[in-house]
Amino acid sequence: MEFKIAVIKGDGVGPEVMDETLKVMDKIASKHSHKFHKEFYIAGGVAIDEKGTSLPSETLKGAKESDGVLLGAVGGPKWDNLKGEERPEKALLTLRKELGLYSNLRPCILFPQLKGACPLKKELVEEGVDLLVIRELTGGIYFGKKGTRTSGMGISAFDIEEYSEEEVRRIARTAFKMAGVRKKKVVSVDKANVLESSRLWRRVVNEVHENYKDVELSHMYVDNMAMQLIRDPRQFDVILTNNMFGDILSDEASQITGSIGMLPSASLGEKNFGMYEPVHGSAPDIAGKDIVNPFACILSFAMMLKYSFNLQKEASEVEKAVGKVLSDGYRTKDIFEEGRELIGTKRAGDLVLGALD
Numbered sequence: 402m403e404f405k406i407a408v409i410k411g412d413g414v415g416p417e418v419m420d421e422t423l424k425v426m427d428k429i430a431s432k433h434s435h436k437f438h439k440e441f442y443i444a445g446g447v448a449i450d451e452k453g454t455s456l457p458s459e460t461l462k463g464a465k466e467s468d469g470v471l472l473g474a475v476g477g478p479k480w481d482n483l484k485g486e487e488r489p490e491k492a493l494l495t496l497r498k499e500l501g502l503y504s505n506l507r508p509c510i511l512f513p514q515l516k517g518a519c520p521l522k523k524e525l526v527e528e529g530v531d532l533l534v535i536r537e538l539t540g541g542i543y544f545g546k547k548g549t550r551t552s553g554m555g556i557s558a559f560d561i562e563e564y565s566e567e568e569v570r571r572i573a574r575t576a577f578k579m580a581g582v583r584k585k586k587v588v589s590v591d592k593a594n595v596l597e598s599s600r601l602w603r604r605v606v607n608e609v610h611e612n613y614k615d616v617e618l619s620h621m622y623v624d625n626m627a628m629q630l631i632r633d634p635r636q637f638d639v640i641l642t643n644n645m646f647g648d649i650l651s652d653e654a655s656q657i658t659g660s661i662g663m664l665p666s667a668s669l670g671e672k673n674f675g676m677y678e679p680v681h682g683s684a685p686d687i688a689g690k691d692i693v694n695p696f697a698c699i700l701s702f703a704m705m706l707k708y709s710f711n712l713q714k715e716a717s718e719v720e721k722a723v724g725k726v727l728s729d730g731y732r733t734k735d736i737f738e739e740g741r742e743l744i745g746t747k748r749a750g751d752l753v754l755g756a757l758d
């Protein structure tokens with residue numbers, strides 16, 4: 402089969418994790434006689450430096466015309482003093498919004514090989530952990546009205562959290578459908594004891610649930626969820642939540658997998674089209690040192706194979722190859738334990754290629 406992939410390496414460790422992922426992409430292509438046409442675009446800090454804007458129009462156009470976007474990471478201290486609209490992160494937010502990618506899937510899977518790297522008590526993760534955080538990605542406080550004004554207390558700043566019924570309805574449908582092919586359990590996370598937007602969220606999730614009665618639904622306040630996740634993650638299957646809470650809870654959940662360096666993500670809309678990126682950011686402090694873990698990006702490519710190209714077998718081959726490298730005892734620095742062999746980014750990519758043979 403043939404696909405057009407828009408590749409955006411971005412900033413910091415983005416290019417390093419992407420280079421390893423592209424090797425894996427080429428390998429899958431040759432092994433299964435697929436054609437992945439890679440088209441390279443810039444976004445984030447590099448684009449600010451080169452073009453004066455974090456998201457050049459060619460990049461947005463190229464992304465729109467592709468069958469899927471693979472993105473490394475954007476941002477870094479060099480651009481930290483820019484105003485909100487001019488920051489590298491703005492590229493990411495505009496891509497998500499413009500491409501209509503409202504469903505962000507963040508699977509938190511603890512590979513059995515990494516149990517030792519998980520900070521939770523052993524008995525809690527003995528059976529493994531397999532959670533799916535579903536984060537609403539194009540609404541809420543990230544995209545609500547924002548600004549500054551002068552009040553009696555000096556200058557004040559505001560960001561509005563607002564959700565429409567339809568925005569909640571469509572992400573709730575995603576969650577129930579995904580849960581339907583898993584353990585059939587959704588917990589919807591909100592702050593309905595305080596926020597009006599959360600009360601609407603909860604009402605609409607309950608309404609949508611009427612059409613998915615085979616899935617069990619419960620609700621939890623976000624503060625309680627932050628606690629329950631580390632008290633006992635075994636109680637959860639699909640965690641459905643808004644943009645802001647999802648950002649925070651997915652970082653928390655990532656630690657259960659041993660490292661945020663293991664977490665892939667998919668951002669989807671109505672069709673098969675999607676954008677795929679590792680959950681970790683640009684990690685400027687370790688960039689260019691051949692130490693970053695490329696597995697999150699490689700596993701994001703596996704998600705692309707699964708969700709955008711419907712290549713289930715190929716996707717599972719990539720996942721198994723990563724598993725094999727771990728089983729063979731190789732660890733990047735973030736997941737290193739005594740008695741294992743420490744490897745760098747490039748070596749990690751090469752070992753995945755070897756495991757694909």
Ligand code: IPM
Nearest residue numbers: 475476490493494648680682
């Ligand atoms: C994420 C990141 C982004 C977000 C940043 C880089 C804008 O933290 O994808 O989780 O907040 O969505």
Ligand code: MG
Nearest residue numbers: 648649652680
């Ligand atoms: Mg985040």
